[in-house]
Amino acid sequence: MRTIVKAVAASALLSFFVIPPALANSDDAKWIKQCVSDNSDQHQSDATIASYCSCMNNKMSESETRTITQWEKSHPKAEEACAREAGWVGK
Numbered sequence: 001m002r003t004i005v006k007a008v009a010a011s012a013l014l015s016f017f018v019i020p021p022a023l024a025n026s027d028d029a030k031w032i033k034q035c036v037s038d039n040s041d042q043h044q045s046d047a048t049i050a051s052y053c054s055c056m057n058n059k060m061s062e063s064e065t066r067t068i069t070q071w072e073k074s075h076p077k078a079e080e081a082c083a084r085e086a087g088w089v090g091k
Helices: 002-018 026-038 046-059 068-073 076-086
Strands: none
């Protein structure tokens, strides 16, 4: 039950605060949701992870086919900038 509540909270946060509705599309939402899932074990708040994933998504090209998690491995400067912007501790 706790996991469901956290997932709903993260989704709500993404929907209303992290991604401005005018800029988001279903593809962005899919990639960000996957990124949040990929990073759920990183001991960061839901808000920090959502902010980080949104930032990384915004840095990627619209034609990118890799996931955010795959893309970040080849773009360490973007990863560092987004971690700093999101308030990620220890990244």
